Amino acid sequence: MASNASEYIKHHLTHWNSSTGFWSLHVDSFTISLILAFVFAGVFATVARRARVENPGRLQLFVEMLITMVDQQVKDCFHGKSKVVAPMALTIFCWVFLMNAMDLLPVDLLPGIAQFIGYHFFGMNPEHVYLRVVPTADVDTTFAMSLSVLLCIVGFSITAKGMGGWGKELLTAPFHTHHPIARILLAPVNLLFQLIELAAKPISLSLRLFGNMYAGELIFILIALLPWWAQWALGAPWAIFHILIITLQAFVFMILTTVYLALAVESH
Amino acid sequence: MEAFVSQIQSMTAIAAALIIGLGALGAAIGFGLLGGKFLESSARQPEMIPVLQVKLFIIAGLLDAIAMIGVGIGMLFIFNNPFLSAALEALKTAH
Numbered sequence: 001m002a003s004n005a006s007e008y009i010k011h012h013l014t015h016w017n018s019s020t021g022f023w024s025l026h027v028d029s030f031t032i033s034l035i036l037a038f039v040f041a042g043v044f045a046t047v048a049r050r051a052r053v054e055n056p057g058r059l060q061l062f063v064e065m066l067i068t069m070v071d072q073q074v075k076d077c078f079h080g081k082s083k084v085v086a087p088m089a090l091t092i093f094c095w096v097f098l099m100n101a102m103d104l105l106p107v108d109l110l111p112g113i114a115q116f117i118g119y120h121f122f123g124m125n126p127e128h129v130y131l132r133v134v135p136t137a138d139v140d141t142t143f144a145m146s147l148s149v150l151l152c153i154v155g156f157s158i159t160a161k162g163m164g165g166w167g168k169e170l171l172t173a174p175f176h177t178h179h180p181i182a183r184i185l186l187a188p189v190n191l192l193f194q195l196i197e198l199a200a201k202p203i204s205l206s207l208r209l210f211g212n213m214y215a216g217e218l219i220f221i222l223i224a225l226l227p228w229w230a231q232w233a234l235g236a237p238w239a240i241f242h243i244l245i246i247t248l249q250a251f252v253f254m255i256l257t258t259v260y261l262a263l264a265v266e267s268h
Numbered sequence: 269m270e271a272f273v274s275q276i277q278s279m280t281a282i283a284a285a286l287i288i289g290l291g292a293l294g295a296a297i298g299f300g301l302l303g304g305k306f307l308e309s310s311a312r313q314p315e316m317i318p319v320l321q322v323k324l325f326i327i328a329g330l331l332d333a334i335a336m337i338g339v340g341i342g343m344l345f346i347f348n349n350p351f352l353s354a355a356l357e358a359l360k361t362a363h
Contacts (some may be wrong), residue, residue, distance in 0.1 A: 009347050073322075204333060211336035218343045252329030 005225050012107065012221050014130040015138065026138055033135040036098040040091070066094065070254070077258045080160065080265040088152070089254045092145070096209070097250035099136045103216055104239060104246075107224040137213040139206070146206035149257050153201065153264045160265040170194045201260055205253065212249050216242050269359070276351050284342040291338035298331040 016028040047063045056064075070093055074086045111131045118129040135141040157166045171187040173194065216238075223235045306324050310317050344350075 006347070013348065207337045207340075208329070208333035211338075211340035212332065215336060215339040215343060218347070248325055248329050248332075252326060255326050256330075 008225060009218075009221055011127075011130065012111065013132070013218075015132050016130045026132075026140055028131050028133065029135040029138040029141050032102065032133060033095075033099055033141055036102075036135075037095055040094045040098055044094070066090070073255060074258050077255065078262040078265075080156075080262065082156070082261075082265075085258060085261055089258050092257055093250050093254040096136060096145075096253050097247060099134065099141070100213060100246040100250060103134045103137070103213060103220065103242065105133060107220050132217075134213055134217050136209055137217045139210050142206035142210045143202070145209075145253075146202035149205060149260065150198070150202040152257075153198070153260050156261050156264040201256075205256055209249050209253055212245055216245060272355065272359070273352070276355050277349070280345050280349050280351055284345045287338045287345075288342040291335035295331055295335035299328065302327055302331065 015026040018025040018027050043059075044063060047060050051060055067090060070090045071086055074089050078085050110133045111129070114131040115126040115129045118124040119126050132138065157169075161169060171190050172183070173190060175186045175190055175193075177183055177186060219238055220235070220242075223231055223238065226234065302324065306320055309320055
């Protein structure tokens with residue numbers, strides 16, 4: 001497959017691009033994240049439709065456990081009135097967890113299958129079949145999610161305070177004053193602080209998830225380069241640690257989204 | 269030419285080591301403080317342990333963030349060195 005170690009690493013770090021340049025779509029991230037979203041939505045919708053009080057199955061109990069956990073966290077953090085926050089938090093948690101969990105598959109499994117299909121059915125050179133299976137290890141995916149959260153934050157702010165109210169808050173918080181001249185002088189300072197805060201939220205949200213997943217995937221690739229008798233010694237502890245990281249990062253993404261939305265609707 | 273490439277690679281290696289190391293230092297100190305406070309408060313009020321544990325994990329996720337971003341950037345420098353590619357491009361166009 002690859003002639004040496006750095007070729008192997010480079011091959012496993014290249015996306016299945018639709019074209020080249022800034023606007024090229026990472027087809028692998030897009031498709032896998034779409035499939036996982038439908039898996040999550042399909043399973044949860046099926047359980048919801050077949051939900052029953054007597055003799056619930058294990059799947060229904062598991063789904064109820066997840067929903068209860070997310071509901072509890074949202075109740076703790078979000079004190080406004082919205083029907084959208086808890087379902088969004090549930091979606092974020094489950095979807096990000098599923099996407100992160102793709103990192104636990106063996107490094108060569110899905111890319112190997114893709115190379116087989118590419119070679120035997122499409123006559124492609126296996127060297128040029130690229131597949132990266134972890135959508136959240138792709139900056140595009142994490143930024144897509146966090147920019148959507150940014151849109152939600154701005155939307156919730158405007159809904160809760162009105163367009164004028166939000167604009168006023170941008171110019172008068174965090175430094176308040178009643179003196180008219182001081183107000184004019186502090187307005188650009190306030191605006192700068194507010195814009196930086198508003199920009200830091202999606203950037204940190206997405207890069208946190210991306211950094212964790214990219215580093216994890218890269219360490220798995222490096223472990224895959226070891227001889228077969230050494231792989232388990234390093235791979236097993238790292239995989240076990242990574243199970244914690246996967247769940248933690250999905251949970252933190254969900255909590256931070258809820259907290260940001262709560263901050264967006266609260267009035268000073 | 270070899271001196272040029274080796275200088276870029278050695279500086280990149282030192283840069284990646286600094287990024288990852290300093291990030292790890294900050295994260296480790298932060299986790300130590302966080303864990304210490306958690307253990308103290310658990311000893312004071314054992315009935316608060318479940319609530320505090322959830323908050324512990326949330327703050328641990330936040331602490332991890334910048335360190336992990338640093339690790340991601342460091343790995344990027346090591347395995348897909350942008351400085352080296354830019355320098356080789358410049359060398360190619362210059363010759």
